Amino acid sequence: MDRSDRSRPEPVEVVCPKCRYTEIIYLPKDDLPQCPDCHIQMMISELLDEGKSY
Numbered sequence: 001m002d003r004s005d006r007s008r009p010e011p012v013e014v015v016c017p018k019c020r021y022t023e024i025i026y027l028p029k030d031d032l033p034q035c036p037d038c039h040i041q042m043m044i045s046e047l048l049d050e051g052k053s054y
Contacts, residue, residue: 015045024048 009026016022016035022045025033033042 011048012044013046013048014042016040016042 009029011024012027014023014025014032016038018038018040019035021035021037021042023033023042032044034040035042
């Protein structure tokens, strides 16, 4: 991976630690949001990669 890949926004799933509300944001473009219900800062739950299979 070269340095140009690090500047590209990466999708991450964030979750509220209190009510478990989840949302997908793009880092480093977006800051970690606050939960719309609890009004506390959400935490990173999972880094979303291309080609992931279930």
